[in-house]
Amino acid sequence: MIRDPLLVRDRHGLCCPAGGFHVDPSGKVALAIVTHAHSDHARPGAAAYLATPGTAAMLRQRLGRVTVQELPFGQRLRIGGATVSLHPSGHLPGAAQLRIEVGGEVWVVSGDYKTEDDGLAEPFEPVACHTFITESTFGLPVFRWAPQARLAEAIRHWWAAAASEGAAVSIAAYALGKAQRLLHLLAGTGPGPVLLHPGAAAATAVLAASGYRLPDAETWAGDRPLPPGALLIAVPSAALPAGTRTAMASGWMALRGTRRQRGGGTGFALSDHADWPGLGAAIRATGASRVLVTHGFEQPLAGWLRSQGLDAAPLAQGLARP
Numbered sequence: 001m002i003r004d005p006l007l008v009r010d011r012h013g014l015c016c017p018a019g020g021f022h023v024d025p026s027g028k029v030a031l032a033i034v035t036h037a038h039s040d041h042a043r044p045g046a047a048a049y050l051a052t053p054g055t056a057a058m059l060r061q062r063l064g065r066v067t068v069q070e071l072p073f074g075q076r077l078r079i080g081g082a083t084v085s086l087h088p089s090g091h092l093p094g095a096a097q098l099r100i101e102v103g104g105e106v107w108v109v110s111g112d113y114k115t116e117d118d119g120l121a122e123p124f125e126p127v128a129c130h131t132f133i134t135e136s137t138f139g140l141p142v143f144r145w146a147p148q149a150r151l152a153e154a155i156r157h158w159w160a161a162a163a164s165e166g167a168a169v170s171i172a173a174y175a176l177g178k179a180q181r182l183l184h185l186l187a188g189t190g191p192g193p194v195l196l197h198p199g200a201a202a203a204t205a206v207l208a209a210s211g212y213r214l215p216d217a218e219t220w221a222g223d224r225p226l227p228p229g230a231l232l233i234a235v236p237s238a239a240l241p242a243g244t245r246t247a248m249a250s251g252w253m254a255l256r257g258t259r260r261q262r263g264g265g266t267g268f269a270l271s272d273h274a275d276w277p278g279l280g281a282a283i284r285a286t287g288a289s290r291v292l293v294t295h296g297f298e299q300p301l302a303g304w305l306r307s308q309g310l311d312a313a314p315l316a317q318g319l320a321r322p
Contacts, residue, residue, distance in 0.1 A: 006082070006100050006107045006131070009319045014109065014133075018102045019082030021050070023109050033084065035111025036095035037062060037176060050077075052086050054094020057210045058176060058203065073122065089113035090124030091272050092177030093212045099127050107131040108286060112295070114271065115278035116148060120184045120212065121177075126285035133292045133315060134283055137273040138251050139301035145251070145275045152185050155247075155268055159231050162245045163191035168226035172236040172248040175199040177272050179233045180207055180214055182249060187215035192229030195220040199235045251275070283310075292318045 007014050012025040021031040024041040032046035037058035049059055049068045056068040071077055073096065076085045081103075086096035091112040098109040108129040117123040145151075155171070162169045173179045179200035187194045194217050196204060201219040208214050220232055225241050232244070240246065251271030274282060279301065283291055291312040293302045298314035305312035 019079040088122035131290040132286045132288035136296035136301040139297035163229035168230045170232040176203040197234040
């Protein structure tokens with residue numbers, strides 16, 4: 001058990017007693033500092049929110065009329081007895097890590113992150129700290145991503161093969177983050193136009209209005225066929241016209257079993273989370289002597305970190321409840 005931690009766990013999630021705020025909480029709290037706008041981190045119920053400008057824009061779009069204070073990357077803010085700042089996590093546009101300092105002790109909550117620069121999201125920035133709370137979504141050695149350029153070439157090859165036979169294709173991806181990454185990566189590079197599912201188009205419009213440079217793309221109306229040779233970036237639940245060739249862009253596509261569960265469909269291992277080498281490199285770059293692991297393969301990653309001489313544990317075991 002950690003003595004006098006900067007963060008504790010309560011029924012709403014991670015709480016900073018010195019600052020009186022929560023990090024990515026659920027339920028009714030006074031102040032939520034939100035690392036990014038995915039629904040498992042940005043939830044309704046807080047009286048007020050604090051986030052980067054990019055995340056704040058998405059919070060307004062997703063949560064409706066909420067009170068959001070914008071905090072640009074790197075700018076420090078005093079909240080009660082804590083000083084906080086937000087730093088790029090590379091996960092998606094506007095996504096941040098949270099640095100918390102109290103009495104000279106520094107903790108960093110990573111949120112979700114990836115270490116490869118995708119050319120759209122603000123690149124991951126290592127932040128020096130004493131304690132680092134890391135995600136571990138893909139915290140096993142089997143997860144090792146191919147370089148983005150190589151993966152993009154594989155997608156274009158699949159797309160072109162379908163187009164040569166007069167077919168359209170669709171890639172399933174999260175509406176926020178992955179969809180815009182694919183649009184940025186593929187628009188104007190293949191045999192036909194890139195179209196957006198309405199859910200992905202809505203998030204794209206918000207990010208474009210927030211200053212992120214994204215290619216123009218037509219929104220697909222689900223009541224008409226896809227043009228031959230087109231590539232549709234769709235949410236995973238989208239109903240598609242008959243004859244559309246489908247694929248999924250996800251880190252889970254690195255596992256053969258996951259691809260078999262999809263009926264042998266095409267999968268591209270494109271993730272907005274760090275792979276095994278990325279996790280290790282990011283953790284080392286912080287200089288942290290204590291690492292708390294959450295959101296995924298917590299025990300394997302924590303065990304490996306302990307073998308490297310770090311004080312590491314799953315978050316649930318390493319943080320007290322008040």
